[in-house]
Amino acid sequence: MSNPNPTPTQESQAVGAQVNPVENKFTDRLSHVLADLGKNGIFIALIAVVVLFAVLTDGILLRPQNISNLVVQNGYILVLAIGMVMVIIAGHIDLSVGSVAAFIGAVSGVFAVQWGLPWWLAIILSLGIGALVGVWQGFWIAYVGIPAFIVTLAGMLIFRGLALVVLGNANIGSFPAEYRALGNGFVTDVFGEFEIDPLTLGIGILAIVILVVQQVRTRRGRQKYGQDVEPIAWFITKLVLIGAAILFFAYSLASYKGIPITLIVLGFLVLVYSVIMNRTVFGRHIYAIGGNRHAAELSGIKTRRVDFLLFVNMGLLAALAGLIFTARLNLAGPKAGDGFELEAISAAFIGGAAVQGGVGTIGGAIIGGLIIGVLNNGMSIMGIGIEWQQAVKGLVLLLAVAFDVYNKRRSGGR
Amino acid sequence: MTNHILEMRGITKTFPGVKALANVNLAVERGQVHAICGENGAGKSTLMKVLSGVYPHGTYEGEIVFEGETVEFKDLTDSEAKGIVIIHQELALSPYLSIAENIFLNNEQKGAGGLIDWNKTNFEASKLLARVGLKENPTTKIREIGVGKQQLVEIAKALSKRVKLLILDEPTAALNDEDSDHLLDLILHLKGQGITSIIISHKLNEIKKVADTVTVIRDGKTIETIAKQDVTEDRIIKDMVGRDLEHRYPDHTPHIGEELLRVEDWTAHHPQDTSRVMVDNVNLHVRAGEIVGIAGLMGAGRTEFAMSLFGHSYGSKISGKVFLRGKEIKTRTVAEAIENGIAYATEDRKTYGLNLIEDIKRNISMASLRKLEKYGLVHDNEEYAVANEYRKSMNIKAPNVLVKTGKLSGGNQQKVVLSKWIYSDPDVLILDEPTRGIDVGAKYEIYTIINKLAAAGKGIIVISSELPELLGICDRLYALSEGRITGELPVDEATPESMLKLMTMEKPR
Numbered sequence: 001m002s003n004p005n006p007t008p009t010q011e012s013q014a015v016g017a018q019v020n021p022v023e024n025k026f027t028d029r030l031s032h033v034l035a036d037l038g039k040n041g042i043f044i045a046l047i048a049v050v051v052l053f054a055v056l057t058d059g060i061l062l063r064p065q066n067i068s069n070l071v072v073q074n075g076y077i078l079v080l081a082i083g084m085v086m087v088i089i090a091g092h093i094d095l096s097v098g099s100v101a102a103f104i105g106a107v108s109g110v111f112a113v114q115w116g117l118p119w120w121l122a123i124i125l126s127l128g129i130g131a132l133v134g135v136w137q138g139f140w141i142a143y144v145g146i147p148a149f150i151v152t153l154a155g156m157l158i159f160r161g162l163a164l165v166v167l168g169n170a171n172i173g174s175f176p177a178e179y180r181a182l183g184n185g186f187v188t189d190v191f192g193e194f195e196i197d198p199l200t201l202g203i204g205i206l207a208i209v210i211l212v213v214q215q216v217r218t219r220r221g222r223q224k225y226g227q228d229v230e231p232i233a234w235f236i237t238k239l240v241l242i243g244a245a246i247l248f249f250a251y252s253l254a255s256y257k258g259i260p261i262t263l264i265v266l267g268f269l270v271l272v273y274s275v276i277m278n279r280t281v282f283g284r285h286i287y288a289i290g291g292n293r294h295a296a297e298l299s300g301i302k303t304r305r306v307d308f309l310l311f312v313n314m315g316l317l318a319a320l321a322g323l324i325f326t327a328r329l330n331l332a333g334p335k336a337g338d339g340f341e342l343e344a345i346s347a348a349f350i351g352g353a354a355v356q357g358g359v360g361t362i363g364g365a366i367i368g369g370l371i372i373g374v375l376n377n378g379m380s381i382m383g384i385g386i387e388w389q390q391a392v393k394g395l396v397l398l399l400a401v402a403f404d405v406y407n408k409r410r411s412g413g414r
Numbered sequence: 415m416t417n418h419i420l421e422m423r424g425i426t427k428t429f430p431g432v433k434a435l436a437n438v439n440l441a442v443e444r445g446q447v448h449a450i451c452g453e454n455g456a457g458k459s460t461l462m463k464v465l466s467g468v469y470p471h472g473t474y475e476g477e478i479v480f481e482g483e484t485v486e487f488k489d490l491t492d493s494e495a496k497g498i499v500i501i502h503q504e505l506a507l508s509p510y511l512s513i514a515e516n517i518f519l520n521n522e523q524k525g526a527g528g529l530i531d532w533n534k535t536n537f538e539a540s541k542l543l544a545r546v547g548l549k550e551n552p553t554t555k556i557r558e559i560g561v562g563k564q565q566l567v568e569i570a571k572a573l574s575k576r577v578k579l580l581i582l583d584e585p586t587a588a589l590n591d592e593d594s595d596h597l598l599d600l601i602l603h604l605k606g607q608g609i610t611s612i613i614i615s616h617k618l619n620e621i622k623k624v625a626d627t628v629t630v631i632r633d634g635k636t637i638e639t640i641a642k643q644d645v646t647e648d649r650i651i652k653d654m655v656g657r658d659l660e661h662r663y664p665d666h667t668p669h670i671g672e673e674l675l676r677v678e679d680w681t682a683h684h685p686q687d688t689s690r691v692m693v694d695n696v697n698l699h700v701r702a703g704e705i706v707g708i709a710g711l712m713g714a715g716r717t718e719f720a721m722s723l724f725g726h727s728y729g730s731k732i733s734g735k736v737f738l739r740g741k742e743i744k745t746r747t748v749a750e751a752i753e754n755g756i757a758y759a760t761e762d763r764k765t766y767g768l769n770l771i772e773d774i775k776r777n778i779s780m781a782s783l784r785k786l787e788k789y790g791l792v793h794d795n796e797e798y799a800v801a802n803e804y805r806k807s808m809n810i811k812a813p814n815v816l817v818k819t820g821k822l823s824g825g826n827q828q829k830v831v832l833s834k835w836i837y838s839d840p841d842v843l844i845l846d847e848p849t850r851g852i853d854v855g856a857k858y859e860i861y862t863i864i865n866k867l868a869a870a871g872k873g874i875i876v877i878s879s880e881l882p883e884l885l886g887i888c889d890r891l892y893a894l895s896e897g898r899i900t901g902e903l904p905v906d907e908a909t910p911e912s913m914l915k916l917m918t919m920e921k922p923r
Contacts, residue, residue, distance in 0.1 A: 225795040226802070228814065279791040281783045288780050291769030298727060298758065298766050299781035299834070300749040358771050 032230045041407065042352055045400070046367050046374070053378030060381050061374070064256035067249065072183070072328070074373035075262035076101070076321035078366055080344035081351070082273050083317035085365035087310055088348050089277075089290045091357030092148035094314050096137065096155030098340035101322030102332075103163040104130050108323055109172030109332035112179050119178040123323060130319020131312055133159065138311030142304040148311075156341070164334050172332040181261050183328030188258025197254040204250020208243045215239060262324055269317075274362045286310065290357030346393065347372055350400040371396070418479075419444040419579060419610050420465075425476035427460055427469060434460045435474070435634045442579070442627075447601060447611045449625035451618075453654055453853035457634040458614050462581055466500040467493040481578070497578030501568045501585065503851075507556045514539035514552035517571045542570040546600055560713070562593030569600065580604065581612045584851070586620060590711045590879055598624050618647045630654055655855045663886035664858065666865045670889065671702035672739070674873040675756070675842045680734035682722035688730045692718045694897035696734070700842055700873035705864060707884035707905075708877045709913055710894030716877045717761055719894070720844045724758035725751040738841060752781060755841035759831050761850060761877070763824075767831045770820030774812060775801035777819050777830050781838045804833035809859060825856025832863060842873040849883065861887050881910050893917045 053061045060066065080097050087094050104126050111122035133155075140151045190199045215235075222229050229235070253259055277283035285306050288296040297303050321340065326332045351368030353360030372393060379389045420442040427435040435457045442448045452458045463469050465478065467487030478485050480496055487493045490500075507516045514536045523538055525531030539552035548566040550559060556567065565585060572580055582601070586594040594617075601611050601624050615621055621628060628645050630637040630653035637653045651662075676699040684690035693715050700706045710716045721728035723736065725748030736743050738755055745751035751758075760766040768777055778801045779786060786793050786800070801815040808829045812822060819830055828848065835843055845864065849857045864887060868874050878884050884891055891908050893901040893916030901916035 221795050222798075225799050227795070227798055228816075275791070279794065281787055281792060284776070284779075284783055284792060287772065287776070288769055291772045292765075294766045295769055296780070298724075298748060298760060300725070300747075300752040301780075302747075302749060354771075358769065 033234050041403070042350070042364055042367050042371075042400075045350075046371050049371050049374050049378075053374055053381075057378060057381045061378050062252075064252040066377060066381070067252035068256045068260060070370070070373050070377055071263045071266070072260050073377070074369060075183070075260070075266055076324045076328075077340065077343045077347060077372065078266055078369040079269060079317055079321045079324065080340055081347035081365040081369040082269055082362055083314040084341075084344040085348040085351065085353050085360045085362060086273070086277065086286060087148070087314055088345070088353045088355075089357060089360045090286050090307060090310055091290045091293065092141065092307070092310070093345065094137075094148065094152045094155075094311070094318075095341050096152040096159055097314065097318040097321070097344060098337035098342075099156045099159035099163065100130065100133050100315060100318040101325060101337035101340055102334070103133070103159040103166065104319040104322035105326035105332040105336045106163045106166040106172065108179075108326060109175070110166060112175055113172050119176045122179065123182075126323055127316060127319050130322070131316045133318070134312035134315020135308075137315065138308040141311055142307035163336070167332065167334055169334075171334075173330060175327060175330055179323075180327045180330055182265070183262060183324045183326070184330075185261040186258040187261065187264065195255065196251070197258045200254035200258050201250055203259065204246055204254070207250070208246050211242065211246070212239055262328075265320070265324070270362060270366060277362055282306070282309070287358060290359070292358075343372055344369075346397045350397060352404060354404075355401075368400075371400075417444045418442060419481060421477075421479040422461070422465065423477045423479070425461065425464055425474060425478075427457075427464055427474040433634055435464070438476075438631065438634070438636050440629055440636065441639075442610060442612060444610055445605060445608055446626040447605055447613060447624050449621045449628045450612060450614045450631060451621065451628060451650055451654055452631035453855055456631045456654075456853075458631055459583060460634075461631065462500055462583060462612070462614065465493070466490055466498055466581065494575055497576055498581065499572040499575055499577040499579070500581040501565075501572060501583065503584045505561070505564050505568055507564055507567060509557035510555060512553045512555055513543070513550060513559070513567050513570075516556055516567060517542060517552075517574050519571075521574060538574070539570070542573050543567075545573055546570045547596070547603075560593075562589050562596070565589065565593070565597060566600070569604075573604075577609060579610045579612065581614075583614045585613065586615070586617060590713075591881075592711065594620065618650055621645070621650070622647070651854055654853070662854075662858070663883075664862045664865055666705070666868070666887065668705070668868065668889045669703045671871060673699055673701050674739060675700045675875075676737040676740075677723065678735040678737070680719065680723065680736075681732070682718060682729035683731040685728065685730050692729060692897050693722055696894075696897075696899055698892055698899060698902075700875055702841075702871045702873055703868050704890065705868050705874045705876060705888045707888035707891040708875060708894055709881060709884050709891055709917055710877075711879070711917055714894045714917065715897035716894055717846055718897070720758055720846055720875070720877060723751075724748060724756060724844065727758075752838055752840070756844070757781075757835035757838055757840035757842070758844045759835050759846060759848060761847035763827050763831050768819045768827060771818060773816045773818055774805065774810065774822075774830055775815040778804055778815075778833045778837055781834055785837075800837065801833075804837065808833050808863065823856075825852040825859070828852055828856070828860060829863075832860070836867065840872070842875065843867060844875045844877070846877045847879065848876060849878075849880075857883075881913055885910065885913075893919075895919050896921050 050061070080101070084094060084097065107129055108122050108126040111117045111125055112119055117125070137151050137155050140146045141148045188197050188200065219229055219235065277286065285296065285301045288299070288301055289303050289306055293303060322337060325336055329336070347369035348360060348365045349355070349368070350371055351360065351364030351366070353365065375393055375396060376389065379392065418441050420440070422438065422440040425435050425438040426433070438457070438461055440450075440461070450458050450461070460469075464474050467489045470488045471486035478487075480498065485493075485496060508519070511519070517539050518535055522530050523535040525534060536552045543550060543552060546566045546569050548563055548570065550563060556564060559567075569580070585597055589597060598620055601613065605611065613621070613624065622645055625645070626642050627639060628650060629639045630650060632654060640649065678697055680693055680696040681691065682693040684692050696719055698706070708716050708719070718728050722732050723745060726732050726746055727748060736745055743754040745754060745756060764770065769780065775798055779797050783792060786797050798815060804810065805812065805815050810822070810826050810829045810833070812826065819827055822830065832848070848864070849860050852860065864874055864876065876884065876888060885905060885908060888905050891903050891905060891913065892899050893913055895917055898921065900919040903912065
């Protein structure tokens with residue numbers, strides 16, 4: 001993959017350039033690429049899973065409809081995975097998200113269907129109640145000091161129970177169309193009807209352009225501050241690969257129904273939360289707390305407040321996941337959200353989060369969630385029963401974490 | 415005439431990219447106390463891990479001969495079966511188990527039917543405790559006794575395994591002088607019973623006290639082995655650092671200015687047992703450019719005082735007043751203390767000071783992220799630049815600032831902690847045991863940094879259990895005993911004797 005082509009590039013000016021440039025440049029580059037591959041092992045795993053199932057399903061997996069389904073059918077898990085990985089990075093866990101999603105789905109049914117509130121008001125109120133659920137759990141965890149495992153285990157029972165109470169032993173259905181769009185809607189045909197929707201494709205291309213500009217700017221910035229950057233050839237290769245993936249993705253969506261609303265919501269969340277985790281003081285504090293709570297406290301970080309806000313945020317995202325799921329089924333039922341917490345937690349861990357906290361990324365959790373999604377879709381297409389799907393997913397979780405542990409041990413970490 | 419219990423010949427151990435040991439030879443004579451000295455990272459611990467089987471046979475080159483036969487240990491159990499027991503710096507005791515249970519962990523005293531015989535366990539344990547001179551009930555839980563006593567339990571545990579060669583890795587690093595003396599006496603006592611010991615230590619005076627032979631290791635190589643009569647501190651230091659260290663402490667001419675920090679009637683109680691006074695009416699002050707030392711034995715309340723002052727991080731029912739430049743300030747939370755210009759670098763950098771899984775850069779910025787904030791976002795390139803500045807100015811030995819702090823040596827970790835606090839730009843820095851577990855060369859660097867900070871007009875409080883260190887670097891000393899300030903002396907009037915007298919002064923009852 002790495003081309004030993006010795007064209008002079010900016011890299012030769014990198015800080016700490018070695019004495020023996022010809023020899024070292026190649027090994028240097030290679031080690032860069034390998035380190036990158038190690039770091040992005042999860043990305044490689046996603047590609048491997050996609051390729052595997054593309055072959056096993058004779059390409060059905062990659063049909064436009066299935067690509068679109070991948071997002072729509074897993075959107076709520078991915079939303080949960082974002083909040084979950086943040087909670088896990090801080091060294092906690094949240095077992096209640098499935099129940100909270102069911103509870104909020106039921107509550108939104110009361111608002112939007114039984115009370116007939118406008119769809120937007122119903123959504124806002126539901127999200128607000130989700131945040132209140134987070135306030136409740138955050139209070140016990142952050143200010144009373146009860147382990148999150150216990151508080152959210154209790155929450156799992158409490159909110160499942162409350163969901164049943166709200167539903168009163170019946171399903172609530174027939175949501176307003178605008179509400180349903182959250183789970184089922186597509187943005188398409190804005191410029192008229194085409195075989196390939198131009199808007200979807202255009203947004204895909206725009207995304208690629210933004211990605212490239214942003215990556216180049218980051219690279220320039222780093223160079224300006226004298227930091228080491230990856231070899232230019234590898235940098236471009238990576239951009240081309242990612243760009244191609246986005247283009248394929250956009251093309252698939254464009255030739256099916258267009259951009260799912262769920263994807264828009266998800267894309268927005270991924271962007272915002274990635275920035276929060278990487279670039280804001282709050283996000284940094286989460287990593288610091290997860291890495292060493294004592295040290296964080298003694299550095300003046302208000303650990304309780306961070307913990308509290310994390311659970312408020314988790315409540316909010318659990319509520320959103322509940323809305324998306326309810327909208328998709330057009331039904332708020334007692335079984336909703338069953339097992340969501342386990343899929344979200346799996347996504348975070350497959351995506352490289354550490355059980356001890358301090359390590360993990362939003363992007364990793366999303367890719368972890370997508371791996372689970374591809375497994376779900378792929379195996380469903382192949383006609384594999386739910387029983388074996390469960391077993392395979394469990395095995396993948398175990399192997400993913402085992403691989404991670406092995407990798408860390410090899411690199412000398414503890 | 416020589417009777418070697420142990421010979422390690424031509425030991426070479428490589429890790430990916432690093433040669434940790436290069437052709438090391440070590441011969442230990444039966445019935446002696448053999449000291450191994452070397453800077454952190456010199457390879458002492460690696461050598462001991464090779465010896466005890468932590469690095470199993472086959473992962474290193476060379477030969478180990480124990481009691482005349484070549485041995486190839488696969489793991490710790492293997493070496494323990496031969497009578498080699500290693501006691502690590504971080505004690506490996508289970509806090510919620512009793513002393514007796516710990517002693518016989520994985521070596522349980524079984525009675526009829528393979529069940530544990532508790533009477534026998536406790537009886538045998540008390541016999542072992544008597545041998546190490548520890549007067550504790552064997553059923554006492556480990557967490558209820560101090561570190562000094564825990565160390566003795568470790569030795570009792572080693573004795574229960576019929577130890578022939580006892581390896582102690584920096585046994586006194588966490589002990590006060592009294593406990594250290596007791597431990598060293600015990601080592602000599604065991605020597606009288608025919609037990610050979612290898613002791614790894616930084617502390618030159620204790621090496622001189624107990625060791626019959628000293629081997630110095632530097633950069634993974636044996637430098638020389640010195641017999642007792644030829645041992646001098648200067649020679650050992652020279653061997654360790656590879657150069658002469660004329661002065662152990664850098665020169666320091668104080669330029670003392672106005673009063674920065676004044677603490678009045680500071681009192682704090684034990685966090686659980688709120689009737690117990692841990693810090694008792696402490697009054698002290700620090701001036702700009704001044705290095706003030708707080709000397710006290712283990713349990714005198716040094717750390718308790720500092721942490722209760724720093725954001726009420728320790729204790730309960732805290733009272734007293736704090737003034738900065740004559741103006742009263744509050745330090746009720748760590749954030750408030752930092753905002754008011756106080757910084758506290760902990761004595762236990764691994765547990766309380768660093769995020770070991772995070773890089774140098776993020777550790778340095780941890781307490782001052784707000785400074786790097788621009789439009790609500792952390793300016794990460796600026797952060798890199800700042801960290802890089804500190805890496806250079808503090809001489810943190812790492813290829814770049816993206817190295818995880820868990821991979822640095824103790825001295826370099828301490829420099830990262832100091833960088834973090836210097837970057838927070840405090841008026842007063844409280845440094846709790848700033849050179850604990852750090853080798854001689856790095857100690858000197860830390861002292862130089864402290865001097866520079868004082869020269870820049872900061873007020874420095876140094877807490878240390880090493881009196882020579884305080885006498886070497888401070889301008890003025892306070893003695894602390896049972897939570898009270900028992901005396902205050904300018905450094906030129908203080909002697910180890912006068913300080914020790916103050917430090918052991920008991921409360922009038």
